[in-house]
Amino acid sequence: MCGVIGICSKSNVSTSLFYGMNSLQHRGQEAAGMAVYDGEEIRRTRSMGLVIDAFTEEKLRELPGTIGIGHVRYATASGSHDYNIQPLMGFIGGEMIALASDGNLVNYQILRERLEEEGMMFQTTSDTEVILYLITRYYDGDIVEAIKKTMKVIRGAYSVTALVKDKVVAFRDPHGFRPFVLGRDGDDVIVASENAAIEIIGGEMTRNVEAGEILVIDGTGIHSDRFESEATARNCIFEYVYFARNDATLDDINAYTFRRRCGEILWEEAPCDVDLVVPVPDSGIPSAIGYAQAAGIPYGEGLVKNRYMGRTFIKPTQKEREMAVKLKLNPLVDVVKGKSIVLLDDSIVRGTTSRNLIKRLRDAGAREVHMRITSPPVAYSCYYGIDTPNRKNLIAANQSIQEIEENIGADSLAFISLEGLAKAGKKDVSEYCTACFDGDYPVDPTLI
Amino acid sequence: MCGVIGICSKSNVSTSLFYGMNSLQHRGQEAAGMAVYDGEEIRRTRSMGLVIDAFTEEKLRELPGTIGIGHVRYATASGSHDYNIQPLMGFIGGEMIALASDGNLVNYQILRERLEEEGMMFQTTSDTEVILYLITRYYDGDIVEAIKKTMKVIRGAYSVTALVKDKVVAFRDPHGFRPFVLGRDGDDVIVASENAAIEIIGGEMTRNVEAGEILVIDGTGIHSDRFESEATARNCIFEYVYFARNDATLDDINAYTFRRRCGEILWEEAPCDVDLVVPVPDSGIPSAIGYAQAAGIPYGEGLVKNRYMGRTFIKPTQKEREMAVKLKLNPLVDVVKGKSIVLLDDSIVRGTTSRNLIKRLRDAGAREVHMRITSPPVAYSCYYGIDTPNRKNLIAANQSIQEIEENIGADSLAFISLEGLAKAGKKDVSEYCTACFDGDYPVDPTLI
Amino acid sequence: MCGVIGICSKSNVSTSLFYGMNSLQHRGQEAAGMAVYDGEEIRRTRSMGLVIDAFTEEKLRELPGTIGIGHVRYATASGSHDYNIQPLMGFIGGEMIALASDGNLVNYQILRERLEEEGMMFQTTSDTEVILYLITRYYDGDIVEAIKKTMKVIRGAYSVTALVKDKVVAFRDPHGFRPFVLGRDGDDVIVASENAAIEIIGGEMTRNVEAGEILVIDGTGIHSDRFESEATARNCIFEYVYFARNDATLDDINAYTFRRRCGEILWEEAPCDVDLVVPVPDSGIPSAIGYAQAAGIPYGEGLVKNRYMGRTFIKPTQKEREMAVKLKLNPLVDVVKGKSIVLLDDSIVRGTTSRNLIKRLRDAGAREVHMRITSPPVAYSCYYGIDTPNRKNLIAANQSIQEIEENIGADSLAFISLEGLAKAGKKDVSEYCTACFDGDYPVDPTLI
């Protein structure tokens, strides 16, 4: 999980990139990087940490130019190394290129080995470097052709923004796993992982970057091309369950509406007679609202979130995750004391967070704590960019729902069905990537 | 508005202070400071900006010691100068003292002048320096006596934590304007502006620091004394309306419950026949929940808040406030499009934010936007620590509700009554300070 | 030992102060501070470390204004605390004052105690705070009168620059212990510890600030006044021996010429039949040149100094001093191998440095190492601003020259006589402060 943005404008873009990247911060808090082309060269700043810490006003001034790209990085398997912070950069056809990607290649390792055998030297452990090297290798003056040749070789999930000379280039894998949208602000063109990045800088989303689409954006406009393949769109359903902002409308489905509907459907599938419906903030809020309204049970915020720190799921180590849980959510005694409650959350991964929350809610006086989850059990690892742990650490891969219920100490536990989930988005299950729930991998993660 | 914390422990306190200060971050984002006594001397670190930026792990290591205090500062009239960052520090009776305060003295200027006439030199423009200098002047080996003499002289609002030799000292003005609570974590004792700071480090709030109370906390326990006066407690009602966290239970009233009730009462006082009740996050959420439930109208989050930036009301300049509004809240088109909505917010100060939000909601497709405010019109300046602007900038001091309604472009506008507000806290109006609404100043701000 | 500078100009002074402070860096490397008056208020930046590290271009931009002062601090007995970094600052008669001093008050402790008894609170452990508080206390609209009253009370060494409203104020103790010069650059007026600070910014030294003189410098010119006393000038002779730059002409004596003459006189007093005269860089260079020329023996640099680190004598701890010796000076094998040499150094304080150097020169192949010192044995502590250690750590206070010779492992050792030293400056011994050599303290350091 990462966030990407690219802007082609008539005026300086570094401040707009900064705000856009801030609005994508929920997609990655480990590192942030920006590259801007000033007419002569590409300047880049990269740093571990939040966007707001990585970029001072002074640093933004040192990145002048009217086209640029940005990236926020989630902690991933490739490791927390400085050299992995995107955009990556290099020289192609005598000019500079900068490139950043959201997603994950399933055939990264084998492509890297082949390129190394051919004499390439890798400088990072990020799969984005493979994309960059392949484009360079195939480049012969025509960037779209080079990208098409690259897309023929790489397999997996990628929403890529790049700076190539005076152009912003964007392309998305044929399955469209990761979100990617296009917008305008007057003459300025913006591509980004989510529409919030477009809206925050005053623009409007116009459409999706389609699965398999290749865009070249410069002063003359937006040039669209396609990588032809037999793949059909399989948007990651977990974006709607958890990752995207509530205001995201990705591939024509709004995340908030999706989540509220999940709550309603979950009430139908697994009702619960309690005093209060309580969300795990922030991702459980819309579904708790939906559940409460469908049920006619009062909705109440029984957990207070500290607004000045990061997000639970995003921290790299188990220990940090536990610290974060303890730090960020504080039960609201006055609301939960003496009440039977149903707690709405988006997913159960390891079970640690749920167990911890339920215990703390009971300590705060909750009489009963039932748990309703707006996604099916996560029983398979993701190979397309979401940092789900190894299967052996996925509680649902190893325990029955009954066992999980006992394990986390809930009075009752229910997950939404996969069909229910798909229905929330008004698409068929087959139109999503649901691999983490059912192991149906659109791109084979084990072979190439 | 500021936040204070003090910890007396058997083990190192800098990390606990750090987390406690983080949980008070909503009370002040302009600057942060910490002072820790290591058995020989007090070490201090102060910095402009958020707690998380001001204190690295390395800086915390450089502040060893088992007792310490911390402060987060809101931008106030005394100006954004480095030298004003608290805790202030000095030498008293051959030992070091560090002191930090939440509140504002109404007779600061005249006390300062008197002290200057007597030859004192001020090094800051913070009223906290007057408190520090008076204690020093009155100190004769007995810190409690020095504080009592100081409290006889200073007028206004103050919740003070100090380090004096090996003790944490805490005292609160006779009206108890600003919140102040006491808690324990095993043998450790914590005082803080809000209970979240106690709970986050694993402790439990035990009671309030009472109005007029003086606490001396050291290895031998908690020693309580009182400054005798005829003043009665007048807790700032705006803490419940806006400032305190939802999980704060201050002077026996929980903020979340208070706010939810405000919504219910507001529905009774000013009903509104709409499709959806929408909160202005975060402070409007509990009252919108209450309003919706009382009304039987669906509740929905129509504005998405960016979780990675600060809070609207806290920024110092008008221009920054407008930027912040535009940046932080994004209308959720899918939720509001074609709907008539009622927007719940905690207060209208200048009117700019409301006008902006209403316009953006209409742009996003809302058919009707009604506004309900969970506080009466703010028509008077606060002299007790809340940074309300000069009366000439308070929209409610200059316009009728009708005029404001037009000004902000609402389809209808209503404020809760003062009696309704007081009722939400189950106290009488006379038990609160309500000066910002009715001009009834418990301490005369113009004389001394 | 510290360095001070003050500039009154028609244009911005922060950059000039920066360069001037850099040229005084040899007088103090522990911390640096600058205060500039912008017509409305005084802004200040202070930091531990070198001038070049403390002030970035951005920080200089944030200190606009046409009058300002600067200070570089040597590590002194008052301790390495942030709060001691000068200039100190405060409010006097409703306006801001900033003040910085080079020197040391012998009656600091008793004055501080008296002021504390009267209710003053100290915020530092620097004696400069006493000066600042006394001026504030005596101030009644006439700054010169306030300074005169202050000078009546304080005893010891001080060369002070201050910003008072729109004026640079400078005054020097009646003995003129520490250097202080005055210069011009067109209409700009500069006061500084040494003339290099004037010359580096393009100006010219015009005269000394006289012992007991008080200068008020503003747009209308330089106003001179005097504090009347019976004291006679007793300039610190150690400034010429060690501290001042070679290009310093302080109280009409040039440091380089003084040092070269010391070498000549030392040859007359203690000749030595060797192959080569080698200086301990940098302070031993001029005297080695003088010694070599008087003797007709070749001069050669047998020790290479690393130009990118600080100065030996200036580091605060014994361990750091030893590290510094090992790091900074590297024997030049090719020059010293097989040679008998005489090593010229300015002083022997603890003996550690000399012992170390002699050993390393022998390891590098020197056949004989004789030592000649251009100051008499340092046998008494300084109370006027030079950080000589306690007498028990002064090797010459505890050992005979014979014993020191053996202790440091020299083939022979000789010190210049006090009369010889005075002669180098063409003044009488009684015209200098020579307390560190003979215990003749112009101001009684034990009483007041």
Place this chain on the structure above:
Amino acid sequence: MCGVIGICSKSNVSTSLFYGMNSLQHRGQEAAGMAVYDGEEIRRTRSMGLVIDAFTEEKLRELPGTIGIGHVRYATASGSHDYNIQPLMGFIGGEMIALASDGNLVNYQILRERLEEEGMMFQTTSDTEVILYLITRYYDGDIVEAIKKTMKVIRGAYSVTALVKDKVVAFRDPHGFRPFVLGRDGDDVIVASENAAIEIIGGEMTRNVEAGEILVIDGTGIHSDRFESEATARNCIFEYVYFARNDATLDDINAYTFRRRCGEILWEEAPCDVDLVVPVPDSGIPSAIGYAQAAGIPYGEGLVKNRYMGRTFIKPTQKEREMAVKLKLNPLVDVVKGKSIVLLDDSIVRGTTSRNLIKRLRDAGAREVHMRITSPPVAYSCYYGIDTPNRKNLIAANQSIQEIEENIGADSLAFISLEGLAKAGKKDVSEYCTACFDGDYPVDPTLI
């Protein structure tokens, strides 16, 4: 011009690398980088600026490991970009490699183009990347063979240190343009640009890394191999004239002795009847000593250098150079007033510095200023790593000695002869690279 160091030890090396790099700081002040192998991976820190600023104690702690390399970079033609800071890093045969070089490849451009044609992507504009990529490409499990193949292809000057798995690898071009020495500290092995880096950490230089030699250093010892070629050693003579420290003994010639002899020879070739011999510090000091002793004229330091800033020749822009001249050297009026002097300097490149100094010495009262230069006129650009400007900016490429004399305003001007210079090192002219003086380029800079 750069400085390199590599250490293979039994204990942590980051602190030793830090001190060693400090002792090489004169070879490059623009940027500094360090890479350390911790047994599992190579960690790297790179930063613009001085070593002392780039590495804090904390950063050194974050670079644990017993083998490592360091690099200090001089501002060169490749541009002041972050991405060019060495060591460069990559993955070779599944392991990490880090590599740093002092020197310059004359066929960098053509090699880069060829590699790009083959599909390689460059990420820097540093010629060191070509070396790194070629080694990777040729690597087949045997690092020495890969280096030999690389050396067959690259042409120019290079002294390279690299980390390859658990080994320090070092190799030097067949002409040995840039210096490179080897030393020991007990079992630890150190390679470095100059012996000072070995001595500062307590070790001893044992021999040179020979021209064309390849060293592999690991726990089992030092393994030497050779790249066979017909090239003969042509050490850069300008290292002795200017760059190396006085204590450097490079390819068996000590820099201080070389420089002193230059002064003696220059006296023979161009005597001058004056009152005083004055060096331009620091590089003119040994030759001024030699000149003075040969002439029997007094030697005196007439220019004071500020010890707390960098070195004249090293700053990248003309404007900065002029600032630096003005800032760093202050004439010593007392020494030069009324005197006829001869000024000894190492070289005249643009003439600006000399003109400036002569003017300032006359302003300070010097009656006559003669100039003697310890190198022949610099009339040709260097292509082997010294940042001499383009020929059109070399004053000696465009003016006769007579014209230069007038241009800089000297009473007389003389340069040492090339034969005289070579004699100072007791080698034949043909054993040096003297291209910058006579255009005799050992490696053709225009072809390949």
